[in-house]
Amino acid sequence: MTDENWKPKIIAIICNWCSYAGADLAGGARIQYPPDIRAIRVMCTGRVDPLFIMKAFQDGADGMLISGCHFGDCHYLEGNYKCAKRMFLVKNLLKNIGLDDNRLRMTFVSASEGAKWGMVMEDVVKTVTELGPSPIKKYER
Amino acid sequence: MTETKEESRIGVFICHCGTNIAGSLSIQEVMDYAKTLDGVVVADEYQYMCSTPGQSKIIDAIKEHNLNGIVVAACSPRLHEPTFRTATQEGGLNKFRFEMANIRDQNSWVHMHDWEGATEKAKDQVLIAVAKARMLEDLQPKSVPVEHSALVLGGGVGGMQAALDLASAGIKTYLIEKAPTVGGRMSQLDKTFPTLDCSQCILTPKMVDVGRHPNIELRTYTEVENVEGYIGNFTITLRKKARGVLDPTEALERGIIGGGCNGCGDCAEVCPVIKPNPFEFGMAPRKAIYIYHPQVMPLQYTVDFDACVKCGLCVEACGEEKRAIDLDMVDTFEKVRVGTCILAIGYDFIPIEQKTEWGYKRFDNVITGLEFERLICASGPTGGKLIRPSDGQIPKKVGFVLCAGSRDNTGGVAKAYCSRFCCMYSLKHAHQIMEKIPGAVPYLFYMDIRSFGKMYEEFYYRIQNEGAKFIRGRVANILEDPTTKNLIVHTEDTLLGRPVAMEMDMVVLAAAIQPKPEAERIRQMFGVSKSQDGWLLEAHPKLNPCGTTTAGIYLAGVCQGPKDIPDTVAQAEGAASAASIPIHTGEVQLEPYFAQCMDEICAGCGMCVPQCPYGALALIDKEGRTVMEVTEAKCKGCGTCGGFCPGGAIKMQHFTSPQICAQIDAFLLKGGEY
Numbered sequence: 089m090t091d092e093n094w095k096p097k098i099i100a101i102i103c104n105w106c107s108y109a110g111a112d113l114a115g116g117a118r119i120q121y122p123p124d125i126r127a128i129r130v131m132c133t134g135r136v137d138p139l140f141i142m143k144a145f146q147d148g149a150d151g152m153l154i155s156g157c158h159f160g161d162c163h164y165l166e167g168n169y170k171c172a173k174r175m176f177l178v179k180n181l182l183k184n185i186g187l188d189d190n191r192l193r194m195t196f197v198s199a200s201e202g203a204k205w206g207m208v209m210e211d212v213v214k215t216v217t218e219l220g221p222s223p224i225k226k227y228e229r
Numbered sequence: 230m231t232e233t234k235e236e237s238r239i240g241v242f243i244c245h246c247g248t249n250i251a252g253s254l255s256i257q258e259v260m261d262y263a264k265t266l267d268g269v270v271v272a273d274e275y276q277y278m279c280s281t282p283g284q285s286k287i288i289d290a291i292k293e294h295n296l297n298g299i300v301v302a303a304c305s306p307r308l309h310e311p312t313f314r315t316a317t318q319e320g321g322l323n324k325f326r327f328e329m330a331n332i333r334d335q336n337s338w339v340h341m342h343d344w345e346g347a348t349e350k351a352k353d354q355v356l357i358a359v360a361k362a363r364m365l366e367d368l369q370p371k372s373v374p375v376e377h378s379a380l381v382l383g384g385g386v387g388g389m390q391a392a393l394d395l396a397s398a399g400i401k402t403y404l405i406e407k408a409p410t411v412g413g414r415m416s417q418l419d420k421t422f423p424t425l426d427c428s429q430c431i432l433t434p435k436m437v438d439v440g441r442h443p444n445i446e447l448r449t450y451t452e453v454e455n456v457e458g459y460i461g462n463f464t465i466t467l468r469k470k471a472r473g474v475l476d477p478t479e480a481l482e483r484g485i486i487g488g489g490c491n492g493c494g495d496c497a498e499v500c501p502v503i504k505p506n507p508f509e510f511g512m513a514p515r516k517a518i519y520i521y522h523p524q525v526m527p528l529q530y531t532v533d534f535d536a537c538v539k540c541g542l543c544v545e546a547c548g549e550e551k552r553a554i555d556l557d558m559v560d561t562f563e564k565v566r567v568g569t570c571i572l573a574i575g576y577d578f579i580p581i582e583q584k585t586e587w588g589y590k591r592f593d594n595v596i597t598g599l600e601f602e603r604l605i606c607a608s609g610p611t612g613g614k615l616i617r618p619s620d621g622q623i624p625k626k627v628g629f630v631l632c633a634g635s636r637d638n639t640g641g642v643a644k645a646y647c648s649r650f651c652c653m654y655s656l657k658h659a660h661q662i663m664e665k666i667p668g669a670v671p672y673l674f675y676m677d678i679r680s681f682g683k684m685y686e687e688f689y690y691r692i693q694n695e696g697a698k699f700i701r702g703r704v705a706n707i708l709e710d711p712t713t714k715n716l717i718v719h720t721e722d723t724l725l726g727r728p729v730a731m732e733m734d735m736v737v738l739a740a741a742i743q744p745k746p747e748a749e750r751i752r753q754m755f756g757v758s759k760s761q762d763g764w765l766l767e768a769h770p771k772l773n774p775c776g777t778t779t780a781g782i783y784l785a786g787v788c789q790g791p792k793d794i795p796d797t798v799a800q801a802e803g804a805a806s807a808a809s810i811p812i813h814t815g816e817v818q819l820e821p822y823f824a825q826c827m828d829e830i831c832a833g834c835g836m837c838v839p840q841c842p843y844g845a846l847a848l849i850d851k852e853g854r855t856v857m858e859v860t861e862a863k864c865k866g867c868g869t870c871g872g873f874c875p876g877g878a879i880k881m882q883h884f885t886s887p888q889i890c891a892q893i894d895a896f897l898l899k900g901g902e903y
Contacts, residue, residue: 097896097897099896099897101889104307105758105778108305108307109307109758112305112308112331114335114339115305115333115334115335115336115338115339116334116338118338118339118341119339120339120340120342121339121340122340122346123339123340123343123346123347123349123350124346126350126357127331127335128357128889128892128893129306130868130884130889131822131866131867131868131884132867132868134840134869135867135868135869135872135881135884135889136872137871137872137873137877137886138872140886140889140890140893143890143894144893144897147893147894147898148897149893149897160753161753161758163779163867164842164865164869165843166842166869167842167867170872170873171869171872174873198758198759199758199766199778200758200760200761201761209339
């Protein structure tokens with residue numbers, strides 16, 4: 089469906105305390121994964137405004153990952169719950185505008201789960217690669 | 230906020246980190262790319278940006294090029310953000326005009342064999358960082374005062390040491406212990422390796438010291454119920470469990486002059502309820518009113534209300550003068566305010582009976598190392614006489630199974646890690662057998678002997694020379710001879726290369742250790758992460774082994790990972806030092822990542838108010854309009870309100886919506902303006 093050189097463009101928004109630390113740990117442990125994801129650090133996944141996700145898809149992102157602490161482990165008590173609740177809404181919204189909601193993923197990776205971070209990276213890249221380029225055409229600016 | 234946007238003058242600095250980064254991607258390409266980015270006026274590279282010359286490059290460039298934003302592409306901000314922020318500040322800029330691109334931990338190290346991919350990613354990471362740097366604003370960190378007191382949770386040897394150090398440094402310290410006495414695991418031990426000091430002899434002085442120290446508020450039989458606040462200002466709710474017995478102070482409060490428990494033991498003598506004693510692993514009896522062991526601190530009896538039948542005989546025996554016993558006592562609560570906290574909550578053993586191949590709890594003569602400690606201890610249930618549980622005979626051949634559940638990847642209750650002190654205590658046990666029982670021979674079944682500490686290897690040779698037998702091989706199973714109750718240990722002697730079956734009179738399992746079940750609840754209350762095995766997670770294993778990612782919470786002892794007594798005490802002293810720094814400084818600086826309400830946009834809908842987990846938001850009347858107001862002292866900067874506000878009226882400083890959108894746009898539109 090696309091040329092073989094196509095690489096997915098994926099943005100991850102990850103929390104400082106669990107997933108960012110987990111991603112750092114994956115580095116320390118030299119766990120190898122595909123380099124197709126660009127991470128943006130926030131203090132808590134609670135910070136993730138649905139607007140950021142819609143903006144990224146509007147800009148032509150092929151996939152998005154939101155990753156935070158496990159439930160019960162949030163550095164700010166419950167930001168991850170609030171984020172997870174919003175994700176249901178955003179996924180619905182994506183479906184309604186004709187985007188496969190598998191392009192958006194929320195995961196929970198703790199500061200000690202370097203190996204899991206590697207697996208999440210593999211998996212997200214694989215899923216989005218299989219879905220192909222985003223059907224949303226980038227508007228001329 | 231309608232400020233005129235200043236022209237961006239960004240400096241980008243790329244670190245080689247030796248070959249850590251330079252070996253996996255093209256520094257030159259990234260630098261050349263950085264120079265093409267909007268707003269970038271200078272790009273440079275250096276072997277080690279975190280070194281003094283590296284930092285000087287930043288400081289000099291700020292002055293030379295009149296920079297207003299700094300990007301360093303190097304390791305993780307979790308490691309070196311403070312370093313480069315300081316350099317930014319030294320160059321004369323506000324330290325929040327700094328942004329980092331993590332091209333090591335999240336790039337070169339994880340894409341080591343993909344030069345092209347890693348280089349491409351590094352360029353994007355720099356692009357994203359520059360996009361944010363262009364939007365950064367001056368921020369002022371907020372100072373908060375620090376309460377001149379600390380809390381230590383756990384009264385084992387680590388907790389006691391930490392409390393003593395804090396208290397001796399002039400800090401009022403609450404030492405919280407859930408058992409009726411301090412002392413912890415160490416009080417169950419007979420001797421300590423490699424010096425063979427009597428455990429109680431070196432522990433009791435510390436126990437007495439924590440009881441007497443004027444700066445230590447000792448709270449035994451007490452648990453933490455709730456934790457609120459942040460570094461400098463924790464409010465901790467304690468649950469003082471109903472002990473059923475008053476100490477002299479409590480008695481005085483009730484108007485009983487000269488009353489309260491003096492530890493005479495008259496009550497326990499008349500108590501009709503007899504239960505197994507958990508301190509002795511059920512090998513000795515205990516009354517419903519009890520002390521753990523003769524050296525308890527405080528010396529005060531405790532009623533086990535699960536066992537007590539409330540017959541009142543003890544009340545009578547205690548007498549009218551002391552009136553120390555109150556069988557209707559209920560739990561009470563107390564709130565304490567502290568600046569910092571140390572967690573020293575210790576460890577548990579794995580349920581070794583679930584490793585059924587070794588027959589623990591099926592065969593009488595298979596015991597654990599800690600049970601051995603009680604059996605060989607002069608104050609233990611047998612008065613220090615080592616006997617077989619099955620028939621009271623003196624064992625002559627004793628097998629020791631090392632790594633019983635440690636260094637074992639088979640799953641179930643087994644643990645992949647080394648429990649670290651079992652080699653040494655098994656050597657010590659071997660010595661004690663040879664010392665106490667003439668002609669007795671210890672057999673140590675081991676995979677490796679790990680005698681890693683000071684004077685430990687020498688101790689190992691000493692035990693070898695004394696005649697202990699070492700058989701290298703993991704014990705496959707243990708069977709019992711039903712008539713003699715002797716045990717047949719099956720293993721492969723991997724040095725001889727053949728299976729062996731050896732008959733032992735008794736077997737001691739060096740059981741693996743694991744985190745306490747309550748560790749989960751405690752770490753969640755204090756906001757501490759756990760490692761994969763469930764141990765409490767330090768902020769950095771090498772750079773910050775006593776701290777956690779929650780400011781003001783520190784770790785000591787085995788709750789952070791297996792360690793022996795010297796290591797526990799050393800870490801406790803480290804944790805006490807770390808915990809005393811903010812207290813002695815008197816104030817801490819919090820990063821100014823507070824939410825701000827942009828009044829002109831706020832519609833006053835109030836939907837953000839319940840989003841805040843800290844109750845920091847409220848609706849107020851301001852110039853005739855209803856708007857939201859943030860109480861900065863309560864706000865911790867998570868941004869949950871900012872992620873929710875339907876009108877976009879909440880500004881999360883340093884993580885503003887325009888900044889995050891600029892980062893997204895930068896990558897996807899390759900430098901498009903937001």
